[in-house]
Amino acid sequence: MENVVALLGEPVCSGQFIMCVGVHSFVDGRRAILIPGAAVRLDEMSMVDWRRGGWTGSVNRWVRREVHEHMRSNPAASAARYDIGVRALRYAFRVGTFRRFVGLYLVVDLVFLAAEAVAAWTAPDSLPSWTASGPPGIDLKGLVLNVSSYLLSTQVGALGVVSLALALVTLVAQREGSSTDVQLYHHESLSFELVASCVALLAVLCVQLLWPLQFLLHRLSLGTDLQVFKLGLLGIHVGWLLVNLCAVAHFIVTTFRFVQQSARERLRERYTANVVLPLEMTERLRQQLYGLANSELIEAKVDAEEGPDVMFGTDFGEPSVVEIESTFANPTALHDFRMIGGQPPSCPLARSRAHYGI
Numbered sequence: 552m553e554n555v556v557a558l559l560g561e562p563v564c565s566g567q568f569i570m571c572v573g574v575h576s577f578v579d580g581r582r583a584i585l586i587p588g589a590a591v592r593l594d595e596m597s598m599v600d601w602r603r604g605g606w607t608g609s610v611n612r613w614v615r616r617e618v619h620e621h622m623r624s625n626p627a628a629s630a631a632r633y634d635i636g637v638r639a640l641r642y643a644f645r646v647g648t649f650r651r652f653v654g655l656y657l658v659v660d661l662v663f664l665a666a667e668a669v670a671a672w673t674a675p676d677s678l679p680s681w682t683a684s685g686p687p688g689i690d691l692k693g694l695v696l697n698v699s700s701y702l703l704s705t706q707v708g709a710l711g712v713v714s715l716a717l718a719l720v721t722l723v724a725q726r727e728g729s730s731t732d733v734q735l736y737h738h739e740s741l742s743f744e745l746v747a748s749c750v751a752l753l754a755v756l757c758v759q760l761l762w763p764l765q766f767l768l769h770r771l772s773l774g775t776d777l778q779v780f781k782l783g784l785l786g787i788h789v790g791w792l793l794v795n796l797c798a799v800a801h802f803i804v805t806t807f808r809f810v811q812q813s814a815r816e817r818l819r820e821r822y823t824a825n826v827v828l829p830l831e832m833t834e835r836l837r838q839q840l841y842g843l844a845n846s847e848l849i850e851a852k853v854d855a856e857e858g859p860d861v862m863f864g865t866d867f868g869e870p871s872v873v874e875i876e877s878t879f880a881n882p883t884a885l886h887d888f889r890m891i892g893g894q895p896p897s898c899p900l901a902r903s904r905a906h907y908g909i
Contacts, residue, residue: 607889614836618829631824640801643794644744652751659787663780664768671775682779691778695785696760702792703756709799710749716806717742723810732815738826739818740805745798752791759784841888 604613622628633641646652670678684691724733737743762781768774808814 604889609887609889610837610840611887614833614840617836618832621832622829628824628828631821633821633825636797637801640741640794640798644741644748644798647744647747649747649751649754652748653754656751656755656787660764660784663784664764667765667775667780668768668773671773675775678775678777678779680777682777682782684776684778691782695778695781698785699756699760699788702788703753703760706749706753706756706792706795709796710746710753713742713745713749713799713802716803717746720806720809732809735818735822736805736809739822740802740809741798742802745795745802748791748795748798752788752795756788759788 602608603616604610622632646655681688682691684693720736721733724736765774765781805818808818
């Protein structure tokens with residue numbers, strides 16, 4: 552265990568656990584393969600401060616905070632951490648799928664529609680008059696249409712580049728017979744998220760060439776002839792395209808690195824330190840807390856032989872006597888367990904809340 556601590560720089564979790572988790576490599580020039588679960592030492596489990604899980608004492612939040620503090624203070628993990636630009640891109644593309652991108656934009660569009668209807672009804676004189684289209688001013692309707700067509704063509708070109716690069720990398724990976732590296736490439740390059748975002752923006756730009764919801768609003772005599780709200784949505788389109796172009800640049804850089812063997816090793820190290828290690832630490836910490844449910848989560852004071860067996864999140868087999876049994880209509884899994892108030896309850900299960908999710 553001392554070798555594990557020396558390699559990682561400090562215990563896996565600050566002050567609560569020392570746990571050996573699976574790690575493949577780090578960027579300090581040394582390589583190691585650690586056996587998951589090889590050593591576990593509990594220091595202060597009887598004094599778990601549930602306030603670290605927020606005012607509800609969330610187990611998930613408690614674990615995330617422990618993992619976050621470790622990843623920030625661990626030298627090896629910090630050396631392999633994503634830079635601020637990559638973290639910003641990953642945060643922007645957390646939406647992930649085409650349906651979610653379109654759904655999020657639809658919400659934004661509805662907000663603009665509601666704002667236009669309210670402004671036209673309550674304070675029409677407060678809207679900027681320079682956004683009126685036609686003589687003697689600028690033809691803003693034509694300008695919005697032209698800019699939208701330019702954005703559409705730019706997005707089509709960027710999506711074509713991404714498609715060619717994905718085909719090239721797939722051929723290279725198949726030739727080398729490494730499916731794991733293909734999965735690594737897709738994650739590090741944000742390829743799935745990027746394609747979903749590009750296709751979603753293309754769909755939005757095509758639909759908004761006609762502005763159907765705005766047309767419906769004007770047919771109901773609830774809108775305004777001023778183009779201020781269309782200009783606002785156009786600004787969102789431009790910003791969305793710029794984010795996609797930044798992601799395309801990141802995608803191209805990652806692609807060039809992936810075809811080089813030395814740079815591919817660096818990608819593996821970053822993926823291990825930023826994805827594999829936090830996920831494994833989170834899972835093992837949750838399992839440890841759930842495994843100690845009797846003494847920690849409900850603070851059972853009765854004799855272990857006579858007291859209840861309380862287990863969360865892990866199947867330890869059938870209990871001897873089932874007191875309460877529930878059958879869920881849909882497949883259900885335990886998502887979180889909250890200690891209301893941030894401290895272990897004095898009355899078993901009196902203040903605990905289990906949150907389930909499908």
